[in-house]
Amino acid sequence: MNVQRVVAVAYKEWREIVRDRLFFSLAFVVPAVLMLLFGYGLSLDVENIPFAVVDYDHSAQSRDYAYRFIDSRYFDFKGYVRDERELGGLLAQSRVRAAIVIPEHFGQRLQAGRGAQVQTLVDGTFPFRALTTKGYVTAINASANQETIAQLLARAKGVPVQTAREAVQPVRLEVRYLYNQSVKSIWSLAPKLLMVILMISPPFLTALGVVREKESGSIFNIYSSTVTRGEFLCGKLAPYVAISALNILALWLLATLLFAVPFKGGFLFFMAASLIYVICTTGIGLMVSVLVRTQVAAMIVTAIVTVIPAVLYSGVLIPIPSLGPSAQAIAHLLPAMYYTNIVVGCFLKGVGLAALWPDVLILAAYAAVLFTVGFTMFHKRPVS
Amino acid sequence: MTRLDLQVWGRRLAVMTKKEFLQLMRDAVLLVFIVYAFTADIYLAASGVTLQLNHAATMVRDLDRSAASRELLGRFQPPYFRLDGELASDAEGLHRLDDGSAMLTLDIPPQFERDLATGRQTALQMQVDATNSVLGFLASSYAAQIVGGYGLEVGLKQLGVGGGNADALPVVDNRIRVWYNPNQNDAWFMGISELLNIITVFAILLPAAAMVREKERGTVEQLLVSPLTPFQIMFPKVISMTAVILLGTALSLFAVLLPGFGLPVKGSLPLFFALTGLYIFTTAGLGLFAATIARNLAQVGMLTILILAPMLFLSGAWTPPEAMPVWLRQLTFVSPLHYYIDIAFGILLKGQTAGELLPLIGGMLLLGGAVFGFGLYRFRRQFG
Numbered sequence: 001m002n003v004q005r006v007v008a009v010a011y012k013e014w015r016e017i018v019r020d021r022l023f024f025s026l027a028f029v030v031p032a033v034l035m036l037l038f039g040y041g042l043s044l045d046v047e048n049i050p051f052a053v054v055d056y057d058h059s060a061q062s063r064d065y066a067y068r069f070i071d072s073r074y075f076d077f078k079g080y081v082r083d084e085r086e087l088g089g090l091l092a093q094s095r096v097r098a099a100i101v102i103p104e105h106f107g108q109r110l111q112a113g114r115g116a117q118v119q120t121l122v123d124g125t126f127p128f129r130a131l132t133t134k135g136y137v138t139a140i141n142a143s144a145n146q147e148t149i150a151q152l153l154a155r156a157k158g159v160p161v162q163t164a165r166e167a168v169q170p171v172r173l174e175v176r177y178l179y180n181q182s183v184k185s186i187w188s189l190a191p192k193l194l195m196v197i198l199m200i201s202p203p204f205l206t207a208l209g210v211v212r213e214k215e216s217g218s219i220f221n222i223y224s225s226t227v228t229r230g231e232f233l234c235g236k237l238a239p240y241v242a243i244s245a246l247n248i249l250a251l252w253l254l255a256t257l258l259f260a261v262p263f264k265g266g267f268l269f270f271m272a273a274s275l276i277y278v279i280c281t282t283g284i285g286l287m288v289s290v291l292v293r294t295q296v297a298a299m300i301v302t303a304i305v306t307v308i309p310a311v312l313y314s315g316v317l318i319p320i321p322s323l324g325p326s327a328q329a330i331a332h333l334l335p336a337m338y339y340t341n342i343v344v345g346c347f348l349k350g351v352g353l354a355a356l357w358p359d360v361l362i363l364a365a366y367a368a369v370l371f372t373v374g375f376t377m378f379h380k381r382p383v384s
Numbered sequence: 385m386t387r388l389d390l391q392v393w394g395r396r397l398a399v400m401t402k403k404e405f406l407q408l409m410r411d412a413v414l415l416v417f418i419v420y421a422f423t424a425d426i427y428l429a430a431s432g433v434t435l436q437l438n439h440a441a442t443m444v445r446d447l448d449r450s451a452a453s454r455e456l457l458g459r460f461q462p463p464y465f466r467l468d469g470e471l472a473s474d475a476e477g478l479h480r481l482d483d484g485s486a487m488l489t490l491d492i493p494p495q496f497e498r499d500l501a502t503g504r505q506t507a508l509q510m511q512v513d514a515t516n517s518v519l520g521f522l523a524s525s526y527a528a529q530i531v532g533g534y535g536l537e538v539g540l541k542q543l544g545v546g547g548g549n550a551d552a553l554p555v556v557d558n559r560i561r562v563w564y565n566p567n568q569n570d571a572w573f574m575g576i577s578e579l580l581n582i583i584t585v586f587a588i589l590l591p592a593a594a595m596v597r598e599k600e601r602g603t604v605e606q607l608l609v610s611p612l613t614p615f616q617i618m619f620p621k622v623i624s625m626t627a628v629i630l631l632g633t634a635l636s637l638f639a640v641l642l643p644g645f646g647l648p649v650k651g652s653l654p655l656f657f658a659l660t661g662l663y664i665f666t667t668a669g670l671g672l673f674a675a676t677i678a679r680n681l682a683q684v685g686m687l688t689i690l691i692l693a694p695m696l697f698l699s700g701a702w703t704p705p706e707a708m709p710v711w712l713r714q715l716t717f718v719s720p721l722h723y724y725i726d727i728a729f730g731i732l733l734k735g736q737t738a739g740e741l742l743p744l745i746g747g748m749l750l751l752g753g754a755v756f757g758f759g760l761y762r763f764r765r766q767f768g
Contacts, residue, residue, distance in 0.1 A: 022678065026686035034693055041698045041712040048706040065556060076706065091563060092734050094726055100558075110554040118558045124565035125729045127573050128518070129704055131436060134560050135525035141558040142532050148554055149536070153543065167543060170500055171456070171535040172507040175524045177514035178481055188514065204689060208682040215681075216600075295681035296593035297414040299688070303585050304421050307693070308578070312429060326431055341484070351482060 009235025059107025199310035206285025264350025283370030400620035422632035430575030450497035592671030650735030666752030676762040
C-alpha cells in the first residue's frame, strides 16, 4: 500500500467535502442538533398523564380519594366528567389517558367499615405507558389504603398514628438506584444518544460519498488509475472517520457540559473505543455502498439498516434482556449493543478496559470483518 | 381551459407518473429493500420487542435465613422477577451489577424475622441498576407492591385486625381495566409504530431523492424546457411514490400484521388507507421542500435525517408528549406524523370514524397543503 496515494485520495475527498458547504456543515450540524432535540425531548418519564374522574358518589370520601390522584405530580387533572359515556369519548380522542370511576355508595361503604370498589380505565394504545400508569395507580391506591388502616388502628387501639403506620407497614423497602441515583432519564439517555447518533451519521456520510462517485461516473477515474482497491477505500473513508471523530468529541462535550451527565470513566479509553465504533459504523456505510448503485438506494438502505436497529435493538429505549429471542439475536449481531455497554460503562459506571474489553474486542472484530468483506466485494473491474 | 387542454394536461401527468414508476422499478436493490422493510422488518419488530419488565435477574443476600425471609423472597416471581441465586458477599453483588449479569439485588438484614415478630419496623434493601430509568422504575414499583402486600398481611395478622382478611376492612379495591389493548400486547403497538416509521422514511426519502436526482444529473433542465409546469414535474413523483408506499402498507397489513399477530382492525380499512395516502402526500411535501434546498443527493440525505429523526423520535409513540418541554411539544404540531399516529392507532385499535378524527385530518390537510405549496413556490423561484 502506497501511503502517498492514500493521502492523495483522502485529500481529494476532503476537498470535495469541504467545497460542498451545505454538506460539510450538515455533517457537523446534524449530530449536534439531534443530540439537542433528543436530549430535551426524548424523555421517557411518564408524567403529567392527562386524567379525569367520574364521581357518581359525590361524598367527602370519594373526593378525598380522587384528590390523592389529582394531587399527584404524575397525573394532570383535566376535570370531572359526568358519566362513562362522555369518558369513553375523551379516551378515544386521547384527550385523557387514564380515568377513575368512583361508584355510588363508595363513601357509605367505607364509613360502614366495608371494602369499596373503584375502577380505573387506562388507554392501552402505548403499552409501556399503560404499564407505568398502572404502577402509579396501584401505588397511590396502596398508600391510601395503608393510611386508612393506620388511622383505623390508631383509633381502635389508642396509639399514635405514626406507631400504627409502622405496624401496618412492618417492612420498608429501601431502594437504591445505582449508576443513576436520581433516576434522571437524561443521565441514562444522553450516553445512549451518542451511540444512536454515531450509528446513523457516519454510514450516511460514507455511503453517500462512495455511491456518489459511482452514480456520477467519476469512479471510472479510479478504475483506470494506479490506485489499488485498498488504497482507494482507506483514502476515501479517512475523511469520514475524521469528521466522525470530531463529532464524538462534540457530542461528548454536549453530554457532559450541557446535560451535565457525569463522566466517570477514562477519557482516553472512551475516545479509543468510540473511534473503533465509528470505524465500525463507517464500515456499514462501506458495505451499503458496495451493494447499491444509486444514491437513493444508498440512503434508504442505510436508513433501514441503521436508524431502526439503532433505536430498537441497542438498548436505548428497550433493554436488551427485555427483548424477545429473535430480537436478542439481532441485537447481538449488531455493533450498537456493544457500544451501548461501553458508553454506559464509561459515563455512568466508571468501568474501564478491565470490564469492557470483550465489547471493544467484538467491535474491533466487527470492523475488521466489515472492511474485509467490503474490500473483497469492491471491484476495480465492474462486472457488468 | 377547454376540454382538450384538460386532456393534454392529464396525459402529461400520466406520462410523467409512468416515467417515475419505470425509474423506480429499475432499481432492483431499492425494490428488494422496500419489500424487506414492509415485511421482514415489521415482523421482527412486532415479534421481538417487548417493553415490559421481564424476568429481571435478581440476586439475593439473605442474612436472616428464616421462614419469614424465605416467604418474602419467594414472592419475587416470574414474569417480572427471576431469582438467580444467592450472593456470598456485598462485593459480589456490586460486581454482578457492574457487569450487568444481575439487574437488582435484595438484601435481607439479620434478625429480620425477630424484628417482624416483635413489631419493630425492619427494612428490605434493594439495589437497582437504573441505567435504564424506565426499567428501574418498574422494578422498584413492582417490588414495592410485593413488599407492601406482604407487610400488610403480617401486620394485620399480628394485630388481629380483620383476621388478616382485607375484605372486612374499609379499603379501596382499585380494579384497573386497560382499554384498546387489554393485554398490553406489545406486538400490536410495535407492529403499527414500525409500519408508521417505515412509511415515514419512504415518504420523505423517495420523492426527495427522485427530485434531487433530476437536479444532480441535469435532467431537470430537459423537463423545464418541456411544456410541463412545475406542478406537473413535482406531482407525479408524489403520486408514484404514494402508490408504491400504499402497496407496501397493504402488504404489511395483510401479509404480516393481521395474520401473524392477530391485530384487531376495529375501524374501517378504506378510511385507514385513504388517510395513509393523505399522510404520505403531506410528508412527501416535506421531502420535496428539502429537495428544493439541496443541490445534490448527499445534501438531501443529511437534510432528511435532520427532518426524519426528530419526527420519528418525538412523534409521541415512544415519548409521551406530556413529558416534553412546551416549546418542543409545540414543534411537534408541524410534524405530520404527530397527527397520523393518533389517526392510525385510532382507526386500527380504537375504531374511530372519520367524523371523530376530523380535527386531526384537518390539521394534516392544512399542513400538507402549506408545505406542498411552499415547496412548489421554491421550485418555481429556483427554475421559473
